[in-house]
Amino acid sequence: MSYIADGEPIPAVHGISFSLAPSERLAIVGESGSGKSTLATAVAGLIPWYVAEITCESARIGGVPVEMRAGRDVIPRRRKGVSMIFQDAMTSLDPVASIAHQFRTVLPAGHGTTRAQVRRTTLEWLAKVGIHEPDRVVKLHPHELSGGMRQRVMIALALCSAPKALIADEPTSALDASLSRRIMDLILELTEELGTALIIITHDVDLARTYTDRTLVLSHGEMQDLCATSELSSPERSAYTRALMRCVPRITDYDLDTLPTLMTSNPSHSIAEVIS
Numbered sequence: 001m002s003y004i005a006d007g008e009p010i011p012a013v014h015g016i017s018f019s020l021a022p023s024e025r026l027a028i029v030g031e032s033g034s035g036k037s038t039l040a041t042a043v044a045g046l047i048p049w050y051v052a053e054i055t056c057e058s059a060r061i062g063g064v065p066v067e068m069r070a071g072r073d074v075i076p077r078r079r080k081g082v083s084m085i086f087q088d089a090m091t092s093l094d095p096v097a098s099i100a101h102q103f104r105t106v107l108p109a110g111h112g113t114t115r116a117q118v119r120r121t122t123l124e125w126l127a128k129v130g131i132h133e134p135d136r137v138v139k140l141h142p143h144e145l146s147g148g149m150r151q152r153v154m155i156a157l158a159l160c161s162a163p164k165a166l167i168a169d170e171p172t173s174a175l176d177a178s179l180s181r182r183i184m185d186l187i188l189e190l191t192e193e194l195g196t197a198l199i200i201i202t203h204d205v206d207l208a209r210t211y212t213d214r215t216l217v218l219s220h221g222e223m224q225d226l227c228a229t230s231e232l233s234s235p236e237r238s239a240y241t242r243a244l245m246r247c248v249p250r251i252t253d254y255d256l257d258t259l260p261t262l263m264t265s266n267p268s269h270s271i272a273e274v275i276s
């Protein structure tokens, strides 16, 4: 996949292939700019046709073939069966719409569904994600909620249509450690209940270790490894993954001046070097 800038293609990610079973959890890890969000937004069908060129041999969601390129809409349509949540709920939620209105966009009435049913489902989902007084909260706008509440609303909006897959792009990096853990536990509990596969995009290898079954390691838009998360430190992994794993800070790293660092700013480096 290449972005288009001044009419010229700029390669972002290529040669990636993976599959996900229902309820399976995959982490996508890599340095900043390695292409994690690009890959995820392409899978979610959120990259408009005029922003990037996407070439894909085959893609299926729930066994149904899908077109990777988003349609010619000005704002691409959300891909049916895949939902996405982001780091900053404030910029993902519509600031001028009430929470009730945002649910009505995701769960439209019609085709046998009444507005009363949509309201009931909305309140059920708000309660499910731990929002107290859903009757009151549903009338509020995003700026009237705390950061944690907004994150919970975003999770409810993403999951209320029972998607086949949920993509969580750095879902907790804006939250403190204790809230972050509660939000991750909530995402896990609900995706497990729905049988929804989960893709977590993160810089945090420890988060991947705690919450995922498999990990895809990206560097400069290329897949370096796709393996069981528990096998990330195995000597069989690529040189890049081994170098990345050596950079994960440990509690015994007392000397902050000599923390290991990856030297991969030059894309011509075929193997990641670690300096310490």
Ligand SMILES: Nc1ncnc2c1ncn2[C@@H]1O[C@H](COP(=O)(O)OP(=O)(O)OP(=O)(O)O)[C@@H](O)[C@H]1O
Pocket (backbone or CB within 6 Å): 003, 004, 005, 010, 012, 030, 031, 032, 033, 034, 035, 036, 037, 038, 039, 051
């Ligand atoms: N809209 C865009 N137009 C042109 N290039 C882009 C665009 N979005 C991202 N890129 C480039 O594509 C590459 C991959 O970016 P991407 O945001 O996917 O990386 P990332 O791994 O998600 O980074 P981060 O962890 O910092 O969010 C980078 O070189 C980035 O500069």
